[in-house]
Amino acid sequence: MAAQQILIWENDPASSVLVMADKPSISTIPFKYTFPPPRLDPNQHPDTREFRYWNAAAALRRGADFWGPKVDRSEWLRGPALGVSLDLGPGWNANYDRRALNFYHGVTSTGNIYAAASPDMLCHELGHAMLDAIQPHLWITTSLEVEAFHESFGDISAILCSLQIPSMRDSILVSTGGNLYCNSRLSRVAEQFGTALHIHFPDDADPDCLRNAVKFFCYRDPNTLPSSAPTTQDSHSFSRIFTNAIFEALAGMLSLYPAPTSAQLLLVTEEMRDIVVEAVKSAGIVTNYYAEVAAKIVQKSAVKNPAYPAIFRAAFVRRNILSLESASTIMSLLNGTIGADADEGIDQTYVPKLAPLDSSHYGLDEPLFVQMPLDPVTTIARSATPDGRSMEPPSPEAAATAFVDQLFIKGLVNYGEFGDRDHKGDKDNKDPALAHTTHRIQREGDQLRLVRIRINCGSRHVC
Ligand SMILES: [Zn+2]
Numbered sequence: 001m002a003a004q005q006i007l008i009w010e011n012d013p014a015s016s017v018l019v020m021a022d023k024p025s026i027s028t029i030p031f032k033y034t035f036p037p038p039r040l041d042p043n044q045h046p047d048t049r050e051f052r053y054w055n056a057a058a059a060l061r062r063g064a065d066f067w068g069p070k071v072d073r074s075e076w077l078r079g080p081a082l083g084v085s086l087d088l089g090p091g092w093n094a095n096y097d098r099r100a101l102n103f104y105h106g107v108t109s110t111g112n113i114y115a116a117a118s119p120d121m122l123c124h125e126l127g128h129a130m131l132d133a134i135q136p137h138l139w140i141t142t143s144l145e146v147e148a149f150h151e152s153f154g155d156i157s158a159i160l161c162s163l164q165i166p167s168m169r170d171s172i173l174v175s176t177g178g179n180l181y182c183n184s185r186l187s188r189v190a191e192q193f194g195t196a197l198h199i200h201f202p203d204d205a206d207p208d209c210l211r212n213a214v215k216f217f218c219y220r221d222p223n224t225l226p227s228s229a230p231t232t233q234d235s236h237s238f239s240r241i242f243t244n245a246i247f248e249a250l251a252g253m254l255s256l257y258p259a260p261t262s263a264q265l266l267l268v269t270e271e272m273r274d275i276v277v278e279a280v281k282s283a284g285i286v287t288n289y290y291a292e293v294a295a296k297i298v299q300k301s302a303v304k305n306p307a308y309p310a311i312f313r314a315a316f317v318r319r320n321i322l323s324l325e326s327a328s329t330i331m332s333l334l335n336g337t338i339g340a341d342a343d344e345g346i347d348q349t350y351v352p353k354l355a356p357l358d359s360s361h362y363g364l365d366e367p368l369f370v371q372m373p374l375d376p377v378t379t380i381a382r383s384a385t386p387d388g389r390s391m392e393p394p395s396p397e398a399a400a401t402a403f404v405d406q407l408f409i410k411g412l413v414n415y416g417e418f419g420d421r422d423h424k425g426d427k428d429n430k431d432p433a434l435a436h437t438t439h440r441i442q443r444e445g446d447q448l449r450l451v452r453i454r455i456n457c458g459s460r461h462v463c
Contacts, residue, residue: 011165024061031076033064052087064126068130087103092193096128096132096457106200121210126161127154127155141371146373149290151239152243155239163186173261186213189212213244214244219241279296279297279300287396291323294321295322295381298327320388321383323383324388355397356370366448367448372396372397372400414453425441439452
């Protein structure tokens with residue numbers, strides 16, 4: 001029997017392009033979803049709750065089918081089912097908290113802008129959940145580069161998942177002439193949501209989207225960046241550097257075909273998925289995580305196509321994510337002109353360890369234990385300074401301190417039972433600001449620990 005058909009957005013509500021799709025199964029394992037009741041009937045009118053329900057179900061199923069085969073555990077981090085809350089109320093926000101993907105709606109003078117109406121927003125959040133299932137240690141590691149990579153993975157997920165729809169591939173091939181590295185509705189992530197957010201918070205989104213993957217950014221040591229600037233110590237802002245490099249590489253992979261077809265574009269998305277996931281699985285969670293993952297991506301790409309390493313190398317070097325010197329060593333390793341023992345790498349059984357931070361400036365009277373990134377002393381990957389030289393990576397303590405300081409400065413820490421008049425904690429649990437915190441202080445054994453409670457994709461907006 002043929003599957004029932006439903007109407008969904010092809011890409012973003014802003015483009016107003018609707019397409020037919022098979023009605024998805026929400027409760028299929030692996031990667032099952034649980035939507036809160038009631039279960040709604042499909043509706044063809046995009047401004048209805050029923051349409052958003054099934055449009056979201058289709059996007060999330062599409063995303064799970066795309067990433068799922070690469071997840072070794074074959075289920076979400078917490079088990080076979082992941083909750084989905086499509087509208088938890090007002091807020092320019094969406095988050096992932098290991099139990100569920102949670103979406104809110106922005107309020108404008110012309111109506112609500114639902115985060116869950118956007119397939120890009122849905123597949124960005126799904127990307128967090130998938131990456132968490134692939135490499136769970138990223139969740140708690142106190143490092144801006146690690147958190148920013150999580151955000152970049154979300155945007156890469158949005159872009160690659162949108163290309164799983166045949167008509168979207170056809171449309172992008174026509175509108176770009178096969179050169180993906182240009183401003184298009186593929187590069188513009190979450191157009192409707194970002195455009196509306198920009199009107200209310202101009203610093204937090206582009207005028208026509210949330211983030212544009214074709215915008216060029218160069219790597220800088222995140223610990224030296226200001227807390228407000230075009231590229232800042234904010235993980236969403238910093239994520240754009242890596243997404244921009246991956247987007248250029250995606251275009252480079254496709255450019256190997258003189259007149260790319262839809263099937264070739266689909267293949268390239270699958271190859272990019274495989275390369276990035278294999279890189280994540282093999283990368284040490286070190287203080288210079290961007291350089292480490294980039295190096296692994298260059299190495300893993302050779303398995304797919306011998307022409308790919310040069311494409312990735314160029315994209316990462318151009319943005320200072322990899323220094324010329326370390327990129328040259330990586331290519332020599334690949335070409336066999338130097339021995340594999342030049343790269344000792346990180347023992348994959350060695351995961352980030354808990355270590356204490358001085359916490360008196362956080363208003364605490366005992367050390368705060370955090371999961372620090374590893375010291376990359378035995379790895380070859382290095383990012384570049386602005387003049388192109390290899391950058392000395394920060395120590396685990398320095399990287400963790402810089403990241404944790406920013407959490408406290410931005411009010412993203414719930415003090416739990418250690419809250420007082422000056423610091424919000426459990427006794428303030430009705431305070432809406434706490435719903436947007438990303439970390440919590442709690443006692444485990446004889447240690448005071450900083451644990452992550454969610455990844456917030458709009459953490460500055462408390463509505
Ligand atoms: Zn995010």
